[in-house]
Amino acid sequence: MLPSQLFQSRGMVVDESRPNRDNHKRVFKGRIGIDTKPRLFVPHKPTRHSSKMRSPATKPQQPPTAPENALSWMEKSCPMDVIPIVIAYAGPQTAQVLNQTSKFWHSVFQDESTWKQLCEDLYKWKEGNKEPHSWKLFYRRSPCIPVDYRTITDALATASDHDETTIHDASNGNPRVMEQRRSLRILLRPGEYVMREAIVVQAVGENTSLTVETMDLPKIEPIVREDDPEMEEESITEVAPSSEESISSAKKLLKHAATIRKKLSCRSHAVQEAGNFDENDIELSSVPPVRATIISRFRRQNEPIFRVRQGTLVLKNIALNHFCYGIDIWNGNAAIQIQPALGADESPLSSSSRPRAYLHQVDAVSRSGRGIVAIDGGICSITRCYVHDCAATGIYVGGPGSRALIQETDVVKNGNGSGQRRGGIARGHSGIYLEQGCAVVRNCNISNNSLTGVSAVSQENAILNMEETDLIANGAMQLEIPPLGTPSRERSNTENSNVVATSGRSRSRSGLMEETEDMEE
DSSP: OOHHHHHHHTTOOBOTTSOOOOTTOEEEOOOTTTOOSOEEEOOOOOOTTSTTSSOTTOOOOOOOOOOOOHHHHHHHTSOTTTHHHHHTTTOHHHHHHHHTTOHHHHHHHHOHHHHHHHHHHTTSSOTTSOOOSOHHHHHHTSOEETTTOSSHHHHHGGGSOSOEEEOOOTTTOOOEEEOBOSOEEEEEOSEEEEESSOEEEEBOSTTOEEEEEEOOOOOOOOOOOTTOHHHHHSOOSOOOOOSHHHHHHHHHHHHHHHHHHHHHSOTTSOOOOTTOOOGGGOOOOSSOOSSEEEEEOOSSSSOOSEEEEESEEEEEEEEEEEOOSOOOTTTTOEEEEEOOOBOTTSOBOOOSSOOEEEEEEEEEEESSSEEEEEESSOEEEEESOEEEOOSSOSEEEESTTOEEEEESOEEESOOOOOOOSSSSOOSOOOSEEESSEEEEEESOEEESOSSEEEEEOOSSSEEEEEESOEEESOSSEEEEOOOTTSHHHHTOEEEESOEEESSSOOOOSSSHHHHHHHHHO
């Protein structure tokens, strides 16, 4: 049977007007009475390997491979000496999470060499310092702000066991105080730190102390231009970014560091990043900061920046800019208040460790009250410090058992008042005021204070020993001491190579005074 006869037998009409040259194709009309549109009949379908299915120029594409995870790369391919450098960007909270991730990271954080590398990279330890017994413990006891923690208060919480002891404080009415049960050294990078509440030192134990100091960062190498002969003659110790390119590069560096910390953080844990900065908040001045500056922004009245109640406070190379509301310059309106906790009858509570403060290269200013107050048995040692421009007394020592050792310190321009028309501190205060206790003043500069340079008030219990000190251009009196024949006068000594003058130019002892004047100019 012919093909045409076969189609006709099945009810289909074949179009014979078109020659049939392809045995695989036939043009036919649809079923009679149902569909009359021409259709193409293709009985043979090319196979997958046919040349008609693909072009010879195209090649089969392989599926893209997923990028390797950063943590898996560090475990498999990263050199072991590079891992601590990368971890240094993450901070201790992310490191704690990584320690619980796998056996590999647990072994990394158990190695003392890892913590030694972290201490060196973050400048917590440098060559020449005493090597600690445990690098891991040394790292945790030396938190860096804002790398390890965002605020000083967060770092201070690590020194306690989160146990609160009830101590009544008549100065501010806050009965709950957190105790520090282990020593802690807080490192601050140069810059400004705003405090919303006072830092209370309530250290338990005779050897327990809190140290706050500016980090000793390496100095930037001087940049000398060959085409500028004046630059070659000047001695440059530090170079700060002054152009727009330097500012943008510094912002990119901070953003890059935050990106590395973000990549190291685990998604299943809420990790607080210490370096989460907003680049719009970055302000780069032409003069780089040489020390950390703590600025008070208190809502509570009569609050100091540091309130030492028990134990030891050590401040090194720190600037304090204090201001608070209130006029109680005996119980809190000061940059540093060294005073035991008060009981319900407003009398000092006895404790095993008396409050002490050791200040070295501290620049202290109080726009609302006194600079440094040691009262009711407080002890302070002030060395190479700069106490200036306080609204009231620069250094106040009062109460039985209070002692102060002041050496190589500048106490200038204090007692000029707070400048407030109502409810402020009036003008007329001394540079150093010894109400009761003992004060030793050696090789100091006490000048240009509002009322007196040094005043020793109590005739029974105000012992003043002063030597090689300049008392120049103070207000009403350069030196005020008890009269002859009193017990305080007999036990005092103020005639050891001191310079007393109503006018003249004083000589700086601390070195911070000239540095501040150069910055202002």
